[in-house]
Amino acid sequence: xxxxxxxxxxxxxxxLILIAFCLIIQVRSGQFFTPxxxxxxxxxxxxxxxxxxxxxxxxxxxGVDCSFPAIASLAMYFVCxxxxxxxxxxxxxxxxxxxxxxxxxxxxxxIVAKYRFPAMIVTLGASSLWIGVMQGILGSSEYPLTSALxxxxxxxxxxxxxxxxxxxxxxxxxxxxxxxxxxxxWFILNKTMLGRGIFAIGGDEVAAxxxxxxxxxxxxxxxCFSGAMAGFIxxxxxxxxxxxxxxxxxxxxxxxxAACVLGGVSLVGGKGSVLGAVLGTALMTLVANSLxxxxxxxxxxxxxxxxxxxxxxxxxxxxxxxxKNTLHVAVSDQ
Amino acid sequence: MNKxxxxxxxxxxxxxxxxxxxxxxxxxxxxxxLQGKNFLSPDNFLAMFRQFPEYGLLAIGIGxxxxxxxxxxxxxxLANLSSIIAGLFLHRFYNGDGTGGEGLxxxxxxxxxxxxxxxxxxxxxxxxxxxxxxxxxxxxxQSLFWGFGVVLTGGSTLSGFPKALGNMIxxxxxxxxxxxxxxxxxxxxxxxxxxxxxLGREMKMYGTNNRATIYSGxxxxxxxxxxxxxxxxxAALSGIIMWGxxxxxxxxxxxxxxxxxxLIAVLGGVSPLGGSGSVTGIVLAVLIIQMLSSVLNMYTFIPTACRQIVWxxxxxxxxxxxxxxxxxxxxxx
Numbered sequence: 278x279x280x281x282x283x284x285x286x287x288x289x290x291x292x293l294i295l296i297a298f299c300l301i302i303q304v305r306s307g308q309f310f311t312p313x314x315x316x317x318x319x320x321x322x323x324x325x326x327x328x329x330x331x332x333x334x335x336x337x338x339x340g341v342d343c344s345f346p347a348i349a350s351l352a353m354y355f356v357c358x359x360x361x362x363x364x365x366x367x368x369x370x371x372x373x374x375x376x377x378x379x380x381x382x383x384x385x386x387x388i389v390a391k392y393r394f395p396a397m398i399v400t401l402g403a404s405s406l407w408i409g410v411m412q413g414i415l416g417s418s419e420y421p422l423t424s425a426l427x428x429x430x431x432x433x434x435x436x437x438x439x440x441x442x443x444x445x446x447x448x449x450x451x452x453x454x455x456x457x458x459x460x461x462x463w464f465i466l467n468k469t470m471l472g473r474g475i476f477a478i479g480g481d482e483v484a485a486x487x488x489x490x491x492x493x494x495x496x497x498x499x500x501c502f503s504g505a506m507a508g509f510i511x512x513x514x515x516x517x518x519x520x521x522x523x524x525x526x527x528x529x530x531x532x533x534x535a536a537c538v539l540g541g542v543s544l545v546g547g548k549g550s551v552l553g554a555v556l557g558t559a560l561m562t563l564v565a566n567s568l569x570x571x572x573x574x575x576x577x578x579x580x581x582x583x584x585x586x587x588x589x590x591x592x593x594x595x596x597x598x599x600x601k602n603t604l605h606v607a608v609s610d611q
Numbered sequence: 612m613n614k615x616x617x618x619x620x621x622x623x624x625x626x627x628x629x630x631x632x633x634x635x636x637x638x639x640x641x642x643x644x645l646q647g648k649n650f651l652s653p654d655n656f657l658a659m660f661r662q663f664p665e666y667g668l669l670a671i672g673i674g675x676x677x678x679x680x681x682x683x684x685x686x687x688x689l690a691n692l693s694s695i696i697a698g699l700f701l702h703r704f705y706n707g708d709g710t711g712g713e714g715l716x717x718x719x720x721x722x723x724x725x726x727x728x729x730x731x732x733x734x735x736x737x738x739x740x741x742x743x744x745x746x747x748x749x750x751x752x753q754s755l756f757w758g759f760g761v762v763l764t765g766g767s768t769l770s771g772f773p774k775a776l777g778n779m780i781x782x783x784x785x786x787x788x789x790x791x792x793x794x795x796x797x798x799x800x801x802x803x804x805x806x807x808x809x810l811g812r813e814m815k816m817y818g819t820n821n822r823a824t825i826y827s828g829x830x831x832x833x834x835x836x837x838x839x840x841x842x843x844x845x846a847a848l849s850g851i852i853m854w855g856x857x858x859x860x861x862x863x864x865x866x867x868x869x870x871x872x873x874l875i876a877v878l879g880g881v882s883p884l885g886g887s888g889s890v891t892g893i894v895l896a897v898l899i900i901q902m903l904s905s906v907l908n909m910y911t912f913i914p915t916a917c918r919q920i921v922w923x924x925x926x927x928x929x930x931x932x933x934x935x936x937x938x939x940x941x942x943x944x
Contacts, residue, residue: 402874406919417916579755580762583757594741
């Protein structure tokens with residue numbers, strides 16, 4: 278890709294900001310490029326990055342999914358409390374949670390695809406429903422993690438140790454899952470007809486239908502995929518934290534959506550990339566995790582998240598506006 | 612003529628306002644049948660009156676944002692931020708021993724409303740000036756308002772206000788608390804704006820098609836900023852009520868109200884796609900939700916978290932039912 282084409286991409290600027298941010302933190306604290314800090318960051322990136330892949334697909338198709346933390350929490354809480362100790366292998370837990378997530382995603386997909394309601398309102402409603410089922414019917418207290426998943430939680434890829442301070446952090450095996458999931462997302466979006474369909478219906482639904490894409494089926498797939506992934510991620514989260522906490526994923530949806538949009542995924546659909554979603558998530562995670570290294574008190578972290586969302590989305594919104602204006606001028610000149 | 616005759620009930624279902632009144636009556640009757648003694652008691656009415664104004668005001672504000680085809684996710688946190696700033700003003704200037712200070716409390720209310728207006732204008736400018744989609748702009752400001760609330764309070768609860776604050780907000784005229792009167796006046800003003808003024812008509816036009824409004828020579832920027840300013844002031848009013856009711860202010864009070872307010876607005880006939888809706892409908896929906904909530908409370912064996920199932924399920928069911936009713940109406944015409 279030529280440099281000129283590169284500089285037109287949002288991903289390029291996000292990567293630049295990301296690098297600049299890393300350098301600033303390094304200069305201010307001297308603690309950024311230490312093995313344990315990098316491993317810590319990758320560790321905190323794991324869950325949001327996986328969520329971002331599912332959310333990105335929904336956004337590209339022109340929808341939005343606010344219900345994945347609720348789906349993840351309910352699926353995870355169900356398998357971890359109701360099937361505690363039933364299996365000695367972690368795989369059935371993942372599969373059952375994915376099946377539950379898929380069912381819940383299918384409800385979203387059906388309502389959005391059949392009635393054409395705004396996906397945000399539908400998924401907010403569904404979110405409230407699933408959280409209610411979890412907290413009201415299953416209970417919402419912390420619960421010890423079943424041993425099969427506990428053992429998985431202890432498995433690590435590598436350990437980063439800071440030679441000076443002696444602090445060390447482990448990179449759990451779940452980071453590997455996240456990488457695989459990102460690759461699957463990339464493959465579906467870029468190498469399959471389904472992926473073309475997702476872009477097509479996000480760009481123009483009517484045109485996509487005329488071109489022969491199955492709009493209903495594609496929408497159903499996206500929400501089912503997002504739901505099944507949420508189930509998987511929920512169990513990942515529990516096994517990474519080594520405890521079953523039903524409430525600590527709730528509220529993540531907004532940060533994930535913002536991260537995707539920061540990475541150049543369009544909120545009105547038709548545009549976006551896996552790389553962008555990952556970079557956007559990395560930027561959000563970096564900001565949230567590095568304020569201490571910059572000497573900023575943690576009470577400010579929400580203000581900074583808000584500023585990042587507003588500035589990041591503001592810049593791309595203004596760009597979009599200018600592009601449209603120049604387009605109008607070009608047309609009216611002819 | 613024949614058509615006219617056959618549409619007794621159907622005609623009621625066609626019009627969203629009369630649909631709401633019918634639903635209100637049905638819910639009222641069901642609640643009375645289920646929990647007659649408790650539900651119809653004066654104590655219960657007083658309890659209901661105390662509860663609904665704070666989220667009812669939020670619902671009207673968020674409903675207005677929905678009418679222009681947007682959304683306001685920041686309202687609850689703007690409500691909290693306005694009362695926190697007003698509370699800090701009181702802390703700074705009130706030196707009494709808990710008595711007196713009525714004047715200062717009134718000034719602090721004005722400050723809260725002002726903060727609400729400024730926050731709303733910020734939302735409007737981000738949405739219409741910069742062109743950030745409403746959902747993201749208000750998501751960003753949600754984080755911002757919440758964050759400033761945390762920074763200003765250090766993450767703790769702000770309390771120790773003069774008694775005049777609680778006394779004023781908890782005042783009653785007979786059975787009617789002053790908060791209900793505040794709600795009624797605010798709803799009336801918002802209702803007049805949405806249903807009777809030029810701005811209200813422009814809001815609905817913008818919500819239907821915001822390109823057409825440009826070509827019709829309307830000022831899109833003004834419409835969006837005004838709508839969000841009103842929505843912000845309604846949020847601040849709700850913040851004042853929550854602040855006075857508990858005599859304390861916190862950055863994340865009432866965080867579940869966002870979802871509930873969206874539900875109420877959609878239940879009240881505001882189109883989630885923008886372009887239509889009325890404050891009358893929202894007010895009726897507020898009352899319906901409050902009745903359901905109170906009756907659910909009377910069944911003590913049902914955990915409070917189950918209410919979320921009802922809200923979420925109801926939102927989806929109401930949208931689907933409205934879809935079929937509207938479709939039938941279209942088919943007949």
